[in-house]
Amino acid sequence: MDFAVQANQVCKRYRKKTAIEDISVDVRTGEIYGLIGPDGAGKSSLMQCISGVLTYDSGEIHVFGQCIDSEKTAEKIKHRIGFMPQGLGLNLYPDLSIEENIDFFANLRGVSAELLTQRKEMLLSVAKLTSFKTRAMKNLSGGMKQKLGLICTLIHQPELIILDEPTTGVDPISRRDFWEMLNRLVMEEGMTALVSTAYMDEASRFHRLSVMHQGKVLEQGSADEIVSKSPGWVVEIETTQPDQVLATLRTQFEIVEQLGQMVRLVAFGQDKNTIESILKNLLNSEELQWHFLPIGLEEFFIQRLKNHSATAEKQLQKQPDLISKSHAKNNTADTSALIKADKLVRRFGNFTAADQVSFEVRPGEIFGLLGANGAGKSTVIKMLTGILPPSEGAGFVANQNMAHSGMAIKESIGYMSQAFSLYLDLTVLENIKLFGRIYGLTGQKLKERIDWVIKIGHLQSVQNETAGSLPMGKRQRLALGCALIHQPKVLFLDEPTSGVDPIGRAEFWRILVRLASDLGVAILITTHYMLEAEHCHRLALMQAGKIVAYDTPYALKQSLKQRKGQVLSFKVTHPYRALSCLEKAGYQDISLFGNRLQLFSKEVKDVSNNVINILKNNQIEVKDTMVLQPSLEDVFVDKIETALAKHELS
Amino acid sequence: MNIRKILTLSKKEWLEIWRDRVYFTMAFIFPFVMMMVLGFGMSFDVEKMPFVIVDYDQSDLSREYSHKFISSRYFDYKGHLKKASDADELIAKADIRFLLVIPPEFSKNLKQGKPAQVQTQIDGQFTYRASMVKGYVSAITAHFNSELTQDWFAKKRGISKQELQAMLAPVTLQTHYLYNNELKSIWSTGTGMIMLVMLVAPAMLAALGVVREKESGSIFNIYASTVTPAEFITGKILPYILISYINISILSLAAVLLFEAPFKGELSLLMVSNLLYVASAAAIGLVISTFVKSQAAAALIAMIGTMIPAMMYSGLMMPVASMAAEAKIEAHAFPAMYQLEILWGTYLKGQGWQELWPNLFVITGFLLLYWGVAVLRFHKRVKA
DSSP, X not given: OOEEEEEEEEEEEOSSOEEEEEEEEEEETTOEEEEEOOTTSSHHHHHHHHHXXXXXXXXXXXXTTEEOOSHHHHHHHHTTEEEEOSSXXXXXXXXXXXXXXXXXXXXXXXXXXXXXXXXXXXXXXXXXXGGGTTSBGGGSOHHHHHHHHHHHHHTTOOSEEEESSTTTTSOHHXXXXXXXXXXXXXXXXXXXXXXXXXXXXXXXGSSEEEEEETTEEEEEEOHHHHHHXXXXXXXXXXXXXXXXXXXXXXXXXXXXXXXXXXXEEEEETOOHHHHHHHHHHHSOTTTOEEEEEEOOHHHHHHHHHHHHOHHHHHHHHSOOOOSOGGGOOOOXXXXXXXXXXXXXXXXXTTEEEEEEEEEEEOTTOEEEEEOOTTSSHHHHHHHHTTSSOOSEEXXXXXXXXXXXXXXXXXXXXXXXXXTOOOOTTSBHHHHHHHHHHHTTOOHHHHHHHHHHHHHHTTOGGGTTSBGGGSOHHHHHHHHXXXXXXXXXXXXXXXXXXXXOOHHHHHHHHHHHHHHHHHHOOEEEEEOSOHHHHTTOSEEEEEETTEEEEEEXXXXXXXXXXXXXXXEEEEEESOHHXXXXXXXXXXXXXXXEETTEEEEEESSHHXXXXXXXXXXXXXXXXXXXXXXXXXXXXXXXXXXXXXXXXHHHHO | OOHHHHHHHHHHHHHHHHHOHHHHHHHHHHHHHHHHHHHHHXXXXXXXXXXXXXXXXXXXXXXXXXXXXXXXXXXXXXXXXXXXXXXXXXXXXXXXXXXXXXXXXXXXXXXXXXXXXXXEEEOOSSHHHHHHHHHHHHHXXXXXXXXXXXXXXXXXXXXXXXHHHHHHOOOOOOOOOSSSTTOOHHHXXXXXXHHHHHHHHHHXXXXXXXXXXXXXXXXXXXXTSSOOHHHHHHHHHHHHHHHHHHHHHHHHHHHHHTSOXXXXXXXXXXXXXXXXXXXXXXXXXXXXXXXOXXXXXXXXXXXXXXXXXXXXXXXXXXXXXXXXXXXXXXXXXXXXXXXXXXXXXXXXXXXXXXXXXXXXXXXXXXXXXXXXXXXXXXXXXXXX
């Protein structure tokens, strides 16, 4: 077996912080290898060390057999690798056109003129960018920037490409396109790819991967192998009374959570039949529907970290019964919308950032606003919070028009963003106190609210630490607490969990769910994580300023299921060959996920048998077959594709 | 060094500057504005100082004395006041720079052969200006004194004024200012500004050019590629040399057209030295860029790091020969002094290749030194 990369017990420390600790990774030639983990896991540092652009403190890295231990030895492999740093399009030159960017990278690498012409044409057509050749990079959408970045990294035919979080911040369909393009090029050019991602649900895209957390590798292997180390199932139960079902299931299962109109249960170490029989005993199976899903990496990650650290476990076990009765509001009386967007339009010059956006959020409702970077989410939030006046239409909070309402109504709004301005040099307590004073709280009232914020955010143990020294998860909970100090009725959250690890996100959501159900707060949240979208009572998906889907997660998935059917997933021995065989046989829209092929089908049984036969005739073995429910991601890809097709027609 | 890679880097850099219209405009406007502001603002001439007179005597003699001041080109007469205290506010508001007080008994005392005292109150905030004013006032007073003496002798002895003058002041001084005949400080400071501005501006532009890529992350394209540090530094610096050469040529012309400085020397020498000088200034910027990570730090360090030596240790404010020993070393360790010699040599002294060629060698030496340091300090495998 040839190795493209062999890293052995690599350590990297920045002044005080240890970025990676004793990491060993072997990447075989020809595979797509993944580094997966939340922000601060050490993915970027490791990739930069391997690319020969960052020094490391101990251990050894070999790339194509060449030891990388100095600037000189690193130079020897640079003509064989392509490296794309983190940050969507940040390594590209905004004022240069697509073609000029590509030419720059090619000439920098000394690519000959003929080869450049030929490769440029090929890569542009694979990326479907040929018709935008002369457009300046700064005017491209996120997905286009991402694909251009990939082209520039590939132009000199590297044998190994290293891509640092290429899919962060782009919409689901661009992500899918990107993976298709990468799969195809890796297959056609016989390259090796090392790719990092913060999305656990992308794990299945890799042949093999390392799950990283806080500078260490938690697990290595293929996604299936890793997950099979803690076998188990996820069960999703549709219900109209999630509270009751939740309470019942808690008696038998450890990990149960409510996601909007659905209860989600994770059972490790139990087989399907056992779980099925327990559920049948506990619940009225005639009224309730449930389906099984294989354990994903996200669940595995949480489980693995729970075993990893006892404190994390304690925190997860502790259910927040912390919302004191005195603040609890009667949320059944008033059901008129707290947030209302009424045909909001916002134009910047001749660019329409938000186009006829309408939705409502009622008290106690968690509303998810989804879409890629630049789809118009932030513009909508700004109009609803009164920061930006709309060009047309109106935004209402508690029936007040936000375009010309006074400070009084603005004080009933809580706002928190990913870049929320905590004062990092102040302690947790000082931060909360400061925000309380800004909202005019004093004396006993202030003290009460500070205690409440500390309690709801589980910040007791870190009260006197500076905000800057907190891990991301705790920092986000502090930011949330500060946004809640003045007891707002409406809460706007702009990507609050970006970059937070799965445990931190689970904890954060537990608080949000309680806020909505116990205090009747109306919550509008934007997120990139599809699993989080499942938590929402209702969702709106934005694409190019317009809302292209608006319903409950359940209804969205059901309608897709009715139109396109269920998802068939095959694990095969030769995925690339299998893909081309099936395409030849006339199957369309097959997606490649590492060793798995997935396609939609209404006649699950027939298609499944047919596919297995076709593959068998081509000497490809199907190792297992699964029938999955369409995911929210599938819904969004479908909706965006439909919207784009409509756009092209008009 | 691969020429194609260097040109690729230069072309990309040029396109980026050219298309970023704000940055592009600033690159040309900034040096010109800086030169105008500093050139006209840093004039050391003490001329047309506004003043008032308080004449308590009101006699022929006091008027004659006053007239000497009123007619001087160094002073700007603003009128008579009744009493000295009226002038306090005018001095405080900087409407006048000094005040001349002639006491009541002025002419009476003089006619009786007693000494008379006059007073002048000078705004002493700027010591240089105050001592210049004091010098002018003393000179006029001394001249008035000698005239009085001459008149007295002429009356007493009945000899002509010319004879008297020969007797009393046998030595007369004829002053001829070389190089700057009219002793206009703008000729010197104005041309000197070319040296100052064109050290600061190229250094800042070049430093920002590299650090901008560090901030955005596009520097990783270079780190991860096969481009050598020498190719990168060279490719990066060329567009900034081009822009700065256009700038220094504009400023060299502006010195003649706007500051009305003469140009007496060899133009070809100045053109060559201008090119080498802006190149070495841009190279300083690249050296700075290897130390810092943020654009703010780059701009600040480039500004201070070039402005202070160019201002204080180049000979612009004070001749290098009269500097303290350490300052002299500092002056010789920077290209500014050598360029100033070339500028003043060609504009004011009428010098050329024959006198100034060694300076070109020194400036070229600095260029190579800075380029070398930047190349050695640029690492493609970084620590953090």
